[in-house]
Amino acid sequence: MLPSASFIRFWSTDLTRDAFLSHMSRDDLASLRLVCHDFSIYAEPLLFAELSVSFRSSTFTRPARMAALDRIGRHVKSLTLTIPHSPSTFLPPLLDPITGEEQTFIYTPQVYPSSSRLSGPKYGTWEMTDLLTKQYPPLFHAATNIPSFTRAFSALHALTKLTLSCPNQSAPHRYRRSVVDYALISLRCAIEHCPLPRLTSLSLLPMHPGALLYLRPTPVGIGTSPASCKRWRRITNLHIEMDSFPYADGEATDHVRSLNSYIQCFPHLHRLKFRWLGARGPSPISLSTEPCLARDKDQFSSARPKRLNTLKFSSLHTLEIENVHVDASQVSLFIRDHLRSLREINFDATTLRSGTWDDALAPLAPSPKKTKPSPPRPSKKPAAREVEVMDVPLVLSAAGMEIKQLQKLVLEEASRRRKSSRSKSSIRLWGKGKATSTVGVAAAGVAAAAGTGARIGYGHVQLQRATERTRELLWCGPEHMRRLLRASVMRVRAF
Structure with a gap:
């Protein structure tokens, strides 16, 4: 079957x-x-x-x-x-x-x-x-x-x-x-x-x-x-x-x-x-x-096993x-x-x-719950002196100055720097309006804008010796110098 x-x-x-x-x-x-x-x-x-x-x-x-x-x-x-x-x-x-x-x-x-x-x-x-x-x-x-x-x-x-x-x-x-x-x-x-x-x-x-x-x-x-x-x-x-x-x-x-x-x-x-x-x-x-x-203990030895x-x-x-x-x-x-x-x-x-x-x-057995002690409050210390740091834009302008006066100022400063290369100098910058500032700034001024390669430091401006190319740029026409100074916008650390 x-x-x-x-x-x-x-x-x-x-x-x-x-x-x-x-x-x-x-x-x-x-x-x-x-x-x-x-x-x-x-x-x-x-x-x-x-x-x-x-x-x-x-x-x-x-x-x-x-x-x-x-x-x-x-x-x-x-x-x-x-x-x-x-x-x-x-x-x-x-x-x-x-x-x-x-x-x-x-x-x-x-x-x-x-x-x-x-x-x-x-x-x-x-x-x-x-x-x-x-x-x-x-x-x-x-x-x-x-x-x-x-x-x-x-x-x-x-x-x-x-x-x-x-x-x-x-x-x-x-x-x-x-x-x-x-x-x-x-x-x-x-x-x-x-x-x-x-x-x-x-x-x-x-x-x-x-x-x-x-x-x-x-x-x-x-x-x-x-x-x-x-x-x-x-x-x-x-x-x-x-x-x-x-x-x-x-x-x-x-x-x-x-x-x-x-x-x-x-x-x-x-x-x-x-x-x-x-x-x-x-x-x-x-x-x-x-x-x-x-x-x-071992019956054959006195030492402990x-x-x-x-x-x-x-x-x-x-x-x-x-x-x-x-x-x-x-x-x-x-x-x-x-x-x-x-x-x-x-x-x-x-x-x-x-x-x-x-x-x-x-x-x-479960361990009893323990109340956590409040953490000790930190002792108050005298507040440190706060220092505010901010960026302030300054616009270098040639308003109120003649081109010849500006060229003369730059040449005088360059000749003085050649005589005392190790001394530090500060330059006074004029802002817009009547406010003036004598703080040292990290700027190369007109020389940096013209490509002189001036080194930027803190609290002062170091101007290097102007080369022949720099002199040619500085003795350019008044219109070119006016556009150059208007376009120079720099930031200064104010303390």
Whole structure:
């Protein structure tokens, strides 16, 4: 039977088809994927968007599994990898088969696969490699196979969220390295060497405290490189649920220091959520001011341990802390340092050792309005003496003067200037009417109008020596001189 036209229109419309598929369960999506090729294309992105993997000895080494992961890896956006603690993950001491003495194993990760089995030993020396192959289970060798982890994560191009779960660690094994720790080292090296541009969210639910030592991307860590921190700086959402540890006076505080150092590897966090599993523990956001760490001393040295760095995040807007002991001053200090970016704060099952919640949340309270004091009135100073400056036009006119008298006056002044060139002289100018002015003016008089090039100064007129051309212009006719004097309009600065 051919499908009806209405179903074809329904399935061809993106909005209706995606809304229908989003409400289907995973079992129904798996069945729908097997109907036909067209259904499989649209069901795969939703069916494989979230993938859960439990680590075993053949998880990343079986060829069929890797081939299937290559087909569906482009759809995986959230991966949950579970590596539980069990009797199979426990590693007994290495013993020499002849003498029975315990052997020391120093692990050096091999990030890149060897070209052949005969190229070099996997665990340092051939003797140690043979000893580990005979005494340790296959799960250990799968956990140290870093190239298999790298191949698996290289297929997850669209991965945005990674969840690691390492439950069920017993208290006597807290200071013993197990298969889970070796698997975490391989996982970190694989993530640092794979192109995962969309990975921005990391969740550790739950996680034993010693795991942070192997997940910390420091340049001097196990299997790390100078570029290790660059990959983890892209994480913006961090969620940690950690098994609680005794941290009273006299107890070991290595796990607390590892926690502070690990959180510092994510300076661009937008959301931080932390929870202690079991008994209440110290606040992870204020470990630098924790009293137990301030009184802690190294049992092998009398010197005080190095002080922890204060946590600061430039873009943190959501903070959730659960099941912790904290002081009000510690909370207040952290809020004050992140007041510009914080938008939401949640303290669940949190008790204050000192102070009140009003003191802890004081930086969030609106500051009371303060009346602005009136600015002080400036003292009255004696008013400065005002000087008026204005431009007064003066028109040089030859009215009331004869041409011969004017020519004679100019020649006399020129001859006098030749005798005393360094002395300054002033010239009296006659304005219109009867008003006269003896102030020095910046004018060249008739000589400047005639092109003598007289220099203009302040308060006096400097007449240069008249050239032959100037004399010819000065001895011109009366009509020409009269028009020249009428057209000379100059401005005088009067003080």
